[in-house]
Amino acid sequence: MSQRSRARMAEKETDRSRALSAIDPWWNPPWPLAWQRAYHHARKQCGSNQLLVPGDGFAGVGAAAASWLYAQCALFEELDPRQQGLLREIGITAEVAQARQTARYHRTGARIDFAVGLAHARDYVGVHGHLALPHPVQHNGFPLGRWLASKRGEAGAHARRTPAPWPGMQALAALDPWWFPPWAFAWQRDYHRLRLLLAAGLEPPPKLRSWINEQLAQLQTLLPGQQRLLQELKDLPV
Structure with a gap:
């Protein structure tokens, strides 16, 4: 540690740093x-x-x-x-x-690294286009629904403590801007269920038809983000 500190303060390579590099080129990595x-x-x-x-x-x-x-x-x-x-x-x-x-996730019992969950989230978005998946859903054996729910919990707790952004917010928002919406998450799931059916040219079940009619009836009372999402449904085949 002492030699690393000296090497970083030196303007150029010294005899000592060259000797250590001869033993291990990465003894003082950048x-x-x-x-x-x-x-x-x-x-x-x-x-x-x-x-x-x-x-x-x-x-x-x-x-x-x-x-x-x-x-x-x-x-x-x-x-x-x-x-x-x-x-x-x-x-x-x-x-x-x-x-x-x-590749298929293998449970190890170790704490899940954020990058592991992010990789699965990125792959899921590549297929489905969103992160509004229910809690029980897995992706290639990885508990993605549960992992995202825990991240939403962490982000919410962080927001209550401090106005500073939660560390993982930017990475997940880059995949899905509404991964942690300011409205009820159930609304987001229903929206994507309806969007999927309309995109496939299928008739929504009565419950979803009732849901969308209710949203349109109270459109002006919804948040701007919800209004924009509902506006996007007009571009889908019905």
Whole structure:
């Protein structure tokens, strides 16, 4: 730690930093040291000559390391190219990362990394176009409905404590601006159920027909966001 501090303060490479780089080129990485430690922990579990195989759930790797590796797959494109190079050495390429993001989730008992949930949310939106899924819904074995409900709970609790934005808000809002709507979540689910039926050219059941008639009758009392969403239904075949 002392040598890292000296190296960062030095204007150019010193004899000491060159000597340490000869032992380990990444002894003083430009990214957080915690990442480097986690990488070596995962690499050690992979074995000296064993590459990770996509789709196997990181079999044989501990729960904490598996969760970390899954997060690296989800964030692969955002990593420093040199970090990507280190991951390639254990078999995680851009192609593997993309495949692993959408591979079936394997329960490990470890705390779910936010990037893991975000990767599944991104894949779900790519298919369905929204994140208004019911609590029990799973995506490739991942409890996405429950995970999103917990994130909405965290965001709501954060908003009650402070006006500062909740850390995960921007990432989820980029996938679905109404993932955490300011109105009842049941309204959002009914809206997307109706939208799906109309887009497929199917007749909504009586309950949904009654729901949309009620919304249109009280349109001016709804929030602007709700009004915009209902306006979009006019572009769908009925």
